[in-house]
Amino acid sequence: MNNEQRTANNKAKTRNKFDVDETLETPFSLHHLKRAFVYIKRHSTKLLLSMLASVIASVLQLSVPQMLQYAIDVSVINGNYKEIALLTVGTAVAIFVSLFLMRYRMWTTTKVGQDIIYEIRSDLFQHMQKLPFTYYDNRPHGKILIRVVQYVNSVSNLLSNGIIDFFLELLNLLLIIGFMLRTSPPLTLVCLAGMPVFFAIVFAIKPIQRKSWQNVSNKNSNLNSYAAESVNGMRITQIFAREEKNEEIFEKLAMLARKAHFRAGLIANLVQPCVENISQIIFSGIYVVGILVLRVPATFGTLMAMGNYSWRFWQPINRLSQIYNEFMNTIAYLERIFETMDEQVLIDNAPDAVEMPEINGEVTFDNVTFSYEPGKNILENLSFTIKPGTSIALVGPTGAGKTTIVNLISRFYDVTNGRVLIDGRAVDSVTLRSLRSQMGIMLQDSFIFSGTIADNIRYGRLDATNEEIAAACKVVRADEFISKAENGYDTKVKEHGGNLSQGQKQLIAFARTIIANPRILILDEATSAIDTKTEAYVQAGINHLLSGRTSFIIAHRLSTIRECDLIMYVKDGGISEQGTHDELLAKKGDYYAMYNAQLMEN
Ligand SMILES: Nc1ncnc2c1ncn2[C@@H]1O[C@H](COP(=O)(O)OP(=O)(O)O)[C@@H](O)[C@H]1O
Numbered sequence: 001m002n003n004e005q006r007t008a009n010n011k012a013k014t015r016n017k018f019d020v021d022e023t024l025e026t027p028f029s030l031h032h033l034k035r036a037f038v039y040i041k042r043h044s045t046k047l048l049l050s051m052l053a054s055v056i057a058s059v060l061q062l063s064v065p066q067m068l069q070y071a072i073d074v075s076v077i078n079g080n081y082k083e084i085a086l087l088t089v090g091t092a093v094a095i096f097v098s099l100f101l102m103r104y105r106m107w108t109t110t111k112v113g114q115d116i117i118y119e120i121r122s123d124l125f126q127h128m129q130k131l132p133f134t135y136y137d138n139r140p141h142g143k144i145l146i147r148v149v150q151y152v153n154s155v156s157n158l159l160s161n162g163i164i165d166f167f168l169e170l171l172n173l174l175l176i177i178g179f180m181l182r183t184s185p186p187l188t189l190v191c192l193a194g195m196p197v198f199f200a201i202v203f204a205i206k207p208i209q210r211k212s213w214q215n216v217s218n219k220n221s222n223l224n225s226y227a228a229e230s231v232n233g234m235r236i237t238q239i240f241a242r243e244e245k246n247e248e249i250f251e252k253l254a255m256l257a258r259k260a261h262f263r264a265g266l267i268a269n270l271v272q273p274c275v276e277n278i279s280q281i282i283f284s285g286i287y288v289v290g291i292l293v294l295r296v297p298a299t300f301g302t303l304m305a306m307g308n309y310s311w312r313f314w315q316p317i318n319r320l321s322q323i324y325n326e327f328m329n330t331i332a333y334l335e336r337i338f339e340t341m342d343e344q345v346l347i348d349n350a351p352d353a354v355e356m357p358e359i360n361g362e363v364t365f366d367n368v369t370f371s372y373e374p375g376k377n378i379l380e381n382l383s384f385t386i387k388p389g390t391s392i393a394l395v396g397p398t399g400a401g402k403t404t405i406v407n408l409i410s411r412f413y414d415v416t417n418g419r420v421l422i423d424g425r426a427v428d429s430v431t432l433r434s435l436r437s438q439m440g441i442m443l444q445d446s447f448i449f450s451g452t453i454a455d456n457i458r459y460g461r462l463d464a465t466n467e468e469i470a471a472a473c474k475v476v477r478a479d480e481f482i483s484k485a486e487n488g489y490d491t492k493v494k495e496h497g498g499n500l501s502q503g504q505k506q507l508i509a510f511a512r513t514i515i516a517n518p519r520i521l522i523l524d525e526a527t528s529a530i531d532t533k534t535e536a537y538v539q540a541g542i543n544h545l546l547s548g549r550t551s552f553i554i555a556h557r558l559s560t561i562r563e564c565d566l567i568m569y570v571k572d573g574g575i576s577e578q579g580t581h582d583e584l585l586a587k588k589g590d591y592y593a594m595y596n597a598q599l600m601e602n
């Protein structure tokens with residue numbers, strides 16, 4: 001591969017990696033707007049009141065010059081001081097009331113805007129928590145985050161103020177047209193004749209404009225995604241001294257975002273000169289077409305008034321086109337938000353799902369076939385039954401499907417064919433909550449949330465008392481390092497447990513699992529990251545955890561595997577051998593080979 005090819009290849013890679021799931025081609029659909037309307041409708045009373053307040057405030061403001069004019073022209077000349085005093089008070093009241101109403105409107109719309117944001121955000125988050133692993137497997141996390149935080153923010157103004165302004169300006173426009181019609185119907189028609197031209201231009205720009213804002217949202221999202229990934233991977237970046245290369249990628253993405261924004265701004269600004277030019281043309285048109293060509297009879301006063309109105313006529317139109325522009329911008333964000341909300345909840349409670357009673361612990365795979373991607377079976381016609389309280393070791397080469405098997409038991413994925421049963425009930429016939437709350441799952445890298453050590457352990461069961469937490473920690477001997485920590489159980493840990501060692505994190509995770517008192521326990525390489533000495537330490541705790549529960553242990557260390565009641569060797573989409581340690585050694589098959597290989601290593 002020559003250099004050019006390599007660059008082209010790299011470019012394509014960068015694009016593919018960060019450009020997933022942003023569908024720029026979706027045609028404009030009313031669907032998103034309707035969905036947004038559901039949120040707006042809940043606040044319709046407040047919005048209507050705000051609109052009313054705005055109308056009254058404008059009328060009051062308009063009445064002030066009228067009152068002043070009357071006071072000067074009539075009252076002062078007549079020397080009617082009572083009237084002057086009354087008008088002065090009236091003016092003051094009008095100003096105060098209108099100010100109050102304006103404030104009310106501002107306050108209400110801000111509140112409604114924030115309420116809508118809050119509601120959309122809550123719904124979005126609620127939905128995201130239901131989305132299956134596959135959803136998160138398939139997209140950069142930064143792209144998901146930007147939807148919850150930034151996009152939702154961007155829609156608030158349009159959904160509150162924008163909607164009100166839209167109706168107010170429309171009202172304004174109708175009023176002006178009314179006044180114009182009263183002054184001179186033929187000239188009004190000349191004026192209105194400009195509208196189709198205006199709309200033709202606006203609608204011609206519309207698709208370009210829409211695309212340009214979608215592009216902005218896409219480029220922002222790419223940038224955000226890369227920034228998020230960089231923060232998460234900073235350690236690796238620094239370990240491999242990749243800073244320069246990353247900076248290059250970041251700058252490129254930032255530049256693309258900048259260009260997209262700039263372009264969208266340019267296109268948005270196209271409408272403004274259109275409005276101004278058309279208003280000028282129509283202004284002249286009234287005179288030329290109206291008077292000279294159509295010979296509409298008009299006095300000088302009428303011409304003056306129509307000139308004035310036609311100028312005013314374009315103000316609401318101008319404002320409406322601005323709202324329209326904002327709308328185009330926002331709809332690009334709404335699309336992203338609702339697209340996420342429309343994302344299918346693949347793993348959900350069946351309509352007739354029942355609560356899983358307390359699990360006894362019999363686990364059955366009944367002819368299970370499973371694939372992550374169609375046509376690529378990871379498990380094929382797998383069948384086995386585990387008696388309650390048995391501890392199973394799943395062993396086999398990397399990528400054989402051990403994690404997949406345990407993921408199916410907790411129903412993180414649905415089987416493609418066959419059934420997974422617990423105590424004779426199919427896992428997809430019970431509620432997810434009742435199922436998963438009885439499972440204890442520990443992974444190689446346990447997630448530590450920001451908060452205290454106690455908070456992290458209590459994640460296993462929210463109502464656990466301090467005494468229970470301490471007892472759980474004692475079992476896995478986590479109490480030793482915790483008591484040495486600055487504030488004991490109240491020691492703050494950072495997100496990802498930055499101030500803890502890998503082993504300490506696992507100990508906390510073990511305590512978390514013990515607190516949850518699960519009926520089925522799954523340890524997926526949970527002790528791989530712990531050193532042998534600590535493992536020996538934890539082993540007693542693990543044994544305690546295992547007693548009386550069905551447990552699946554995926555591990556590499558023979559010492560851990562050996563203690564299990566049953567060992568299953570996973571290979572080629574199924575279980576090639578199963579039995580106790582001694583039985584499998586006597587068989588001289590896959591397990592035997594693995595055992596010898598490990599002995600050689602040690
Ligand atoms: N989320 C996923 N999407 C697609 N393929 C996957 C996914 N997770 C695992 N696989 C594939 O499934 C196979 C089994 O993976 P896994 O069960 O994690 O193996 P093990 O735990 O035995 O190392 C591997 O070939 C892996 O590439």
Ligand SMILES: [Mg+2]
Pocket residue numbers: 402403404524
């Ligand atoms: Mg695995």
